[in-house]
Amino acid sequence: MKITLQWLRRYVDFNGTPEDLAERLTMLGLEVEGVQRTGAEFDGVVVAQVITRDPHPNADKLSVCRVNDGQGERIIVCGAHNFQAGDKVPLILPGHALPARRGEPPYTIKVGKIRGIESHGMMCSPSELGLSGDAEGLLILPPTAPVGQPFAEFLGRSGQDVVFDLEVTPNRPDLNSVIGIAREISAATGQPLRLPETTLAEDPDSRAADGVAVRIEDPDLCPRYTARLIRGVKIGPSPDWLRRLLELVGLRSISNVVDVTNFVMLETGQPLHAFDYRLISRAAGEAGQEGLPTIVVRRARPGEKIATLDGQERSLTTDMLLIADEQRAIALAGVMGGLNSEINDRTADVLLESAYFKPTSIRRTSKLLDLRSDASYRYERGADIGIADWASRRAAQLILETAGGRLASGVVDAYPRPAAPRHVSVRFARTDALLGIPIPAAEQVGHLRRLGLEPMAAGGSETTPEAAGIATVQIPSFRVDLKEEVDLIEEIGRLHGVDRIPATPPRGALGAHPHDAVHDDLAAARRLLCGLGLSETQGQTLISDALAARVLPPEEAGSIVRLGNPLSSDMNVLRPSLTAGLLDALRRNINRQESDLALFEIGRVFRLREAAPADERHLGLALTGRRHQPFWSGADRSQTLDLYDLKGILEEFLDLFGVRGYSYARRAGAHPLFLESAQIVQGKQVLGEIGQLLPAAARQLDLRDAVLVAELSMDLLLARRNASKQFRPLPAFPSVRRDVAMVAPESLTHEAALGAIRKARPTHLEAVELFDVFRGGQVPAGHKSMAYALTYRHPERTLTDAEVNAIHEKLVASLKQDLPVQVREG
């Protein structure tokens, strides 16, 4: 909402600078988003007269003009065509700036050569001056304009003004009006509010009620409709003060009558509409007589259409409220007028509508038609049902002033069920308890009074509200936001000043919530992964269905959770896995020449489970590129990462995080994403998956090196985490190591070998370490040599060689029996 300082001052005095006012309004809850001084905008612009106009010697489309600026002559090179010698035009002198356009810096005019001829200023078009009108040609001023006069003075705009741009919160529709804001300032400062007098010169010979009838068919959606009639107006441009005011606050001047309705809407917050009275058809009267032109307020009929003022034809639904006559729709109630009854140059008689429509109805209509107007904006937030007639009188008065005509006496005011006044009570002690400061009862009452909330005598008794500790106030019709006690407490707090409420040091109960520990578990996981050299990412929750499908086996594509109203196909589903985002992060980095990457994310993923969307926290890891940080020497420095790197990271992480007893189940058969992969399982529960991306899939993402990916259910890891620690005494006696090397077929897994060792239950075995896997040489094809180091230790004494040898030999014998291996002795 834009208002100007001068406009505001018509209704309330304010002693202080515009900045003071901005601060005051902001602290009242009316945030000032911009303060712009006007009047200085035409600095350096004067009325000038073109003396000669000649073609530019070097440019077809330009002319070279001698121009009198009132002080003397200057040469101006000009690109416009709509003028001739003798015309008077606005001229901006070098060194001065044109009014800035929204979002652009001001443009300063300089002396400069244009195609070889020096130009000393610029003749201006209306749009260059920020005025409404034709952008094509110069603004041609009337011949009477005095040459040399400052342009602002010529426009009658020498008085400076300040435009405030205010953010009005949706609960305060009353502040979408200058009077509403003045009322707020009056309440805050104690300066009286001055409302304009609306004494009307009514034509005693004609009555509105004899000229128009109003029939409300849907009083639920339109509780009140008033109509006034002004005959014999002359439609024309608005007077300067009106044009200027509307332009300053960002509205286009249209014609005197329409401008008045807009002015009064801005002044009072009450939307008004003017119809051409003669275009409203008459009802069929009794006994063949013609009835009165009749306003019918009704819902649209099935399939009904209306052409609105913006020239669009709108298809209506039966929820939408219309203003109609007996034959057709003439306006979309509270949203926009109809073309068929619009004020036009030939309009002589005006029917002035001032009504109240239900916010929900207007909002629904406006949303369904995607049509928003200043009127719908105000109605959908809640207009003031009490002001409808006053605003109509105010507009009638101004129409008579600006367009002439005769006002039919009286008003047709269809208001079948006048709203009963609402009452709300506030307990002063409750105010103190909520705000945290004692505000004396008399002061609270004072704040309420200033807001026009006069406390009523409690039940006719003699007790004052102060003594009773409670005030009951009648809510003015414009304060639709005041519904209950806490709303009044807010008002008292606002006028008292939030800054006067002292901050109290934190105190009170300790919080409790089961997630608190989870938050720490997640933080611990992040710390471990960072320590392992992975950087944390945060991917988009919303991704494309194509990317989502790429990371899922085809049979799971149906489990993707889709948006009903996506913004674009790039973001139309909820991520089913973190791998999608991690791969995207790898791709993005590689494209920016960052090729050595180790990333993880902990975040939620979404899948349909039994047809209902469900979320789950996951952990995703992705690696690609070189194993080691860049170094300047060494044969292994350019080695790239492989699956064992990722597996090592994962194992270290799970060990330290406290997840044990899991194993890997190699996936047999083809997988849409992985070249090789395995499920990470714990008992029957699949914790996640680890694998290497198919080279083809990697190439699609511009990834050249092996891409290693793992994704696990973080929720499962959290559930199975055992982070408890137990001290074990450090061994006091030395250990003894014995090695065993076995030539085994390729199909024998490490896990099977370990299993066989465990099964043999060698006494005093402390640890088993696989220290070499070797192929080739004397190892036959299809086989591998696996070398294990076994550590034996007795907790209470030193083992002898003989003891260890006996245990170890028994183990070797058992392995030979249980595994398809040849043990290499020695």
Add this chain to the structure above:
Amino acid sequence: MPALIDQIEPLKQAALAQFQAAEDMAALDQARSQFLGAHGQFTALMKQLGALPKEEKPAAGKQINQAKGELEAALAARRSELELAAVLPKDPTDFTLPGRRRGLGCSHPLTQVIEDIVRSFRKLGFVVADGPEIEDDYHCFDALNTPADHPARDTQDTFYLDHPTPRLLLRTHTSSVQIRVMEKQAPPIRIIVPGRVYRRDNADATHNPTFQQIEGLYVDRGVTVGDLKGTVEFVFRELLGADTRIRFRPHYFSYTEPSFEIDFANATVRKMGKAWLEIAGCGMVHPQVFVNVGYDPEQWTGWAFGFGIERIAMLRYGVNDIRLFYENDQRFLRQF
């Protein structure tokens, strides 16, 4: 043949020269046995000592012992030199060359900001709570006193799932967790809720359809606006610096009454050429919200506030584009 005493010094000098000349351990060992071995020249000299006349013995003995001591010291010194030389790398270490680094990862800047905020609140007795990102209209809007025709419920702003019944949406704010927690727990409540939220905005430098908020909720007996101010001022001073000033401005949110917007001012804001910068919204929990979760608003009061994590991170680190947080460019991630 010169007198014994006169042979000592030349022989010592010869031995010292040989020790010094030895280039490796073998040469040094050989020199040692040449002079100090059982058949060495110096040993031979010592053996002759017994043959000297009695009056010459003390002087010669003293001199010879002294010389032997010097030779042994020189030998040990040369041995240490040669030992060290043997283990010194062929190419001396250039301490200006880059070392072999082990890379640590970095946690995401948004995670770091959340952790800092959580730490501040925990000092005040708050715990971290959580709630679903897929929500229903009731928890995201109705229960928060945002009626069906409220502007905030525009489908323009909210992502709905392609899921007819029940109608599901992506929460537009973490405030829905207020309801979830109060439905389950009896007062008092003292929680903060970091989490992802979603708005149907096209991505640009200040908008991303996914972003993160943190919500604070405190419900107890006798909670006041003064308490709200005290907590907010404490947390934002911790977060934005001790020079931070906080201002409360009346505002409107449907689920709090009175409602405020919080502005802050500090050196960062002044550098941006502004007096105040909006940072958060807050207010006293609306009595209707308490009624909706079954709390008695006459007994319990409380406050809630919420703010954007990205905004804090952008201010703190000077990040100029919100999308950078979700692009995961390593060069970006490693700056924090």
